[in-house]
Amino acid sequence: MKILSITSIATLLILSISCSAQTTDKTDQNKLNFIFSKGKLGPAENFTGKAWNIGLVENDTVYNTVVGNVYFEPGARSNWHTHPSGQILIITDGEGYHQIKGHPRQTLKKGDIVKCPPNVEHWHGASPQTGMLQMYILPKTENGMVTWLQKVTVEEYSNHK
Amino acid sequence: MKILSITSIATLLILSISCSAQTTDKTDQNKLNFIFSKGKLGPAENFTGKAWNIGLVENDTVYNTVVGNVYFEPGARSNWHTHPSGQILIITDGEGYHQIKGHPRQTLKKGDIVKCPPNVEHWHGASPQTGMLQMYILPKTENGMVTWLQKVTVEEYSNHK
Numbered sequence: 001m002k003i004l005s006i007t008s009i010a011t012l013l014i015l016s017i018s019c020s021a022q023t024t025d026k027t028d029q030n031k032l033n034f035i036f037s038k039g040k041l042g043p044a045e046n047f048t049g050k051a052w053n054i055g056l057v058e059n060d061t062v063y064n065t066v067v068g069n070v071y072f073e074p075g076a077r078s079n080w081h082t083h084p085s086g087q088i089l090i091i092t093d094g095e096g097y098h099q100i101k102g103h104p105r106q107t108l109k110k111g112d113i114v115k116c117p118p119n120v121e122h123w124h125g126a127s128p129q130t131g132m133l134q135m136y137i138l139p140k141t142e143n144g145m146v147t148w149l150q151k152v153t154v155e156e157y158s159n160h161k
Numbered sequence: 162m163k164i165l166s167i168t169s170i171a172t173l174l175i176l177s178i179s180c181s182a183q184t185t186d187k188t189d190q191n192k193l194n195f196i197f198s199k200g201k202l203g204p205a206e207n208f209t210g211k212a213w214n215i216g217l218v219e220n221d222t223v224y225n226t227v228v229g230n231v232y233f234e235p236g237a238r239s240n241w242h243t244h245p246s247g248q249i250l251i252i253t254d255g256e257g258y259h260q261i262k263g264h265p266r267q268t269l270k271k272g273d274i275v276k277c278p279p280n281v282e283h284w285h286g287a288s289p290q291t292g293m294l295q296m297y298i299l300p301k302t303e304n305g306m307v308t309w310l311q312k313v314t315v316e317e318y319s320n321h322k
Contacts, residue, residue, distance in 0.1 A: 033194050035253050035254075035271060035272050036272050037272075056251065056274050057249055057274060057276070062247060062276075062278060062279065063246070063247055063249065063276065063300045063301075064300060064301065065226065065249065065298060065300040067249065067251070067274075067298065085224070086223060086224055088218055088224060088226065088228065090217065090228070090296070092196050092253070093196075110196060111196050111197050111198075113217050113218060113228075115218070115224065117223060118223065135251070137226060137228065137298060139224045139225060139226040139300060140224075140225065
């Protein structure tokens with residue numbers, strides 16, 4: 001009986017956590033206007049929290065331009081990283097942040113455009129309360145796409161400076 | 162009295178046409194999810210109907226990429242034109258068309274992505290009933306941006322082939 005109870009409690013706990021995660025997800029998703037489908041979950045080694053990525057324009061030698069869309073769930077963010085030819089971000093809904101190494105964290109909202117110059121460390125992600133939908137453009141892909149670096153710490157994520 | 166009547170009728174007619182144009186515009190605009198402000202009206206020599214353009218990323222030598230957004234009101238379309246490095250279109254709302262010379266007209270809706278190769282004639286615009294919101298990306302701008310050509314005729318606009 002005791003073992004059964006512990007198992008039951010454990011099951012309830014797991015179900016409860018799982019349902020709670022789904023609820024948070026759905027609540028935020030329902031607030032936002034998705035233009036594209038959510039895509040696939042970004043790998044845990046490059047992201048903190050859940051960041052969903054869908055490729056929109058694949059790399060080729062005609063346009064040398066990659067386009068995609070990321071849905072950062074509340075609190076989710078990329079690691080620090082660089083792009084050899086820089087990156088253009090277009091925020092289509094929600095709320096989030098962008099920070100270039102050594103510069104203040106910027107708050108982003110629907111309609112904002114951000115440019116990160118070539119080979120400069122940056123990170124981007126959602127606010128703690130609201131997710132962020134953002135398209136990204138990688139130009140001049142003949143030079144490469146991305147170099148992933150260290151995690152964005154809680155301190156870095158929370159700090160406005 | 163007769164002159165006054167004619168003037169009054171003329172004034173009423175002008176007001177009525179003006180209100181009607183504004184109503185159509187507002188009705189369509191209210192249906193669509195604008196991410197960016199509408200911008201400026203495109204020149205009549207390059208567009209049929211009302212196409213509003215806002216620049217999002219200006220040309221420079223770092224990214225060599227121009228990004229902008231066009232709101233085509235219902236029935237509005239570009240002239241035929243070419244881009245020396247091609248163009249990527251991203252439909253964010255509404256309904257419209259894209260046609261590459263010699264190919265069938267494509268119908269476009271929210272979430273669609275279209276690529277037009279370098280130096281290939283194409284046109285794009287809204288459906289007759291619903292406007293279209295579309296972002297455009299011009300890559301490799303070191304080669305130039307656009308060459309404007311002839312108007313898209315009513316026959317070309319209406320024809321599915």
